[in-house]
Amino acid sequence: MARPYSIAVDLGGTHIRAALFLSQDTTPVRRTRGLTPQTPDQTAILEALARAIQDLIPPDADLANISIAVGTPGPVDPFLGLVLSAPNIPSWHALPLRDWLLSRFAATIHIANDANLAALGELSYGAGQGATDLVYLTIGTGIGGGVITAGRLLLGSRGLGAELGHVTVDPSGPQCGCGRNGHLEALASGPAIAREARARLAAGASSSLSQTYRSDPLAITTERIAEAARQGDAFSRTLVADISTLLARFIADCLALFSPQRVILGGGVMGLGELLIAPIREGVTHYAMAAAYVEQLTICAAQLGDDAGLLGGLALCLNPSLQPSSPAS
Ligand SMILES: [Zn+2]
Numbered sequence: 001m002a003r004p005y006s007i008a009v010d011l012g013g014t015h016i017r018a019a020l021f022l023s024q025d026t027t028p029v030r031r032t033r034g035l036t037p038q039t040p041d042q043t044a045i046l047e048a049l050a051r052a053i054q055d056l057i058p059p060d061a062d063l064a065n066i067s068i069a070v071g072t073p074g075p076v077d078p079f080l081g082l083v084l085s086a087p088n089i090p091s092w093h094a095l096p097l098r099d100w101l102l103s104r105f106a107a108t109i110h111i112a113n114d115a116n117l118a119a120l121g122e123l124s125y126g127a128g129q130g131a132t133d134l135v136y137l138t139i140g141t142g143i144g145g146g147v148i149t150a151g152r153l154l155l156g157s158r159g160l161g162a163e164l165g166h167v168t169v170d171p172s173g174p175q176c177g178c179g180r181n182g183h184l185e186a187l188a189s190g191p192a193i194a195r196e197a198r199a200r201l202a203a204g205a206s207s208s209l210s211q212t213y214r215s216d217p218l219a220i221t222t223e224r225i226a227e228a229a230r231q232g233d234a235f236s237r238t239l240v241a242d243i244s245t246l247l248a249r250f251i252a253d254c255l256a257l258f259s260p261q262r263v264i265l266g267g268g269v270m271g272l273g274e275l276l277i278a279p280i281r282e283g284v285t286h287y288a289m290a291a292a293y294v295e296q297l298t299i300c301a302a303q304l305g306d307d308a309g310l311l312g313g314l315a316l317c318l319n320p321s322l323q324p325s326s327p328a329s
Pocket of ligand 1 (some may be wrong): 178180
């Protein structure tokens with residue numbers, strides 16, 4: 001039975017964003033955004049999370065009629081409701097988040113990886129509507145992923161799938177945020193693209209960005225690179241082409257693994273838009289193992305922006321079976 005109220009929370013390293021939804025309505029009744037406490041004290045972050053939820057509970061609501069979905073970064077065991085680690089919240093290790101929240105709120109509580117929730121958001125209300133099998137990649141400060149197969153999240157035995165940003169694409173590549181080397185995130189996230197641009201400029205490459213680089217290397221961002229590429233800067237165009245090749249190879253691998261109907265690309269780096277997506281489409285056709293993988297495939301931009309996770313939380317509250325509750329379910 002559908003719960004009348006849903007509360008979705010997107011717990012990030014910088015912000016805690018939350019929204020209250022009534023029934024199936026995707027326009028939140030109310031939404032809040034607060035800062036994630038920057039402290040090693042895990043209780044402080046838990047208390048901030050609890051406050052964000054408490055602030056959204058309607059005074060006349062019965063907790064038994066409220067579902068809460070919390071998305072957190074990093075590996076999450078959604079079956080047990082454990083946050084195994086959170087990249088931007090170092091004090092969280094094997095944290096029993098669901099049990100802690102249940103001690104505060106006698107509601108139905110779902111814990112999920114944030115990118116998995118965003119994948120559910122796009123599936124239910126965004127670029128994935130009507131699809132049953134899709135791969136979602138969010139490319140921003142990091143790279144997150146979610147795989148939907150037969151209409152549900154693909155989670156695996158411990159619920160840790162699918163961390164697409166932490167697949168090794170170049171063993172000799174730079175160190176990833178997770179500590180390993182050459183993961184997709186270490187090569188194609190926003191900071192990785194900016195770092196590569198700075199390295200090429202430091203090596204003497206000529207670009208309309210050279211002056212900016214000399215005065216402030218940290219001003220070289222994906223936004224600046226996109227702007228320069230749009231204005232015809234050959235250096236920036238080459239860099240974007242190199243990133244699109246890398247992503248196209250990776251997506252072709254995803255086709256071989258998951259055979260999706262759609263690949264949905266979100267996150268801040270997708271501000272590059274067609275500048276990045278068009279060559280990715282071409283590249284995927286080139287790298288796919290066989291034409292059949294791309295014949296009915298759509299590669300497109302995500303539609304929900306920063307709200308994908310919150311709307312994914314709503315989708316999960318309304319339809320818990322979107323996320324398997326155990327390996328066998
Ligand atoms: Zn990694």
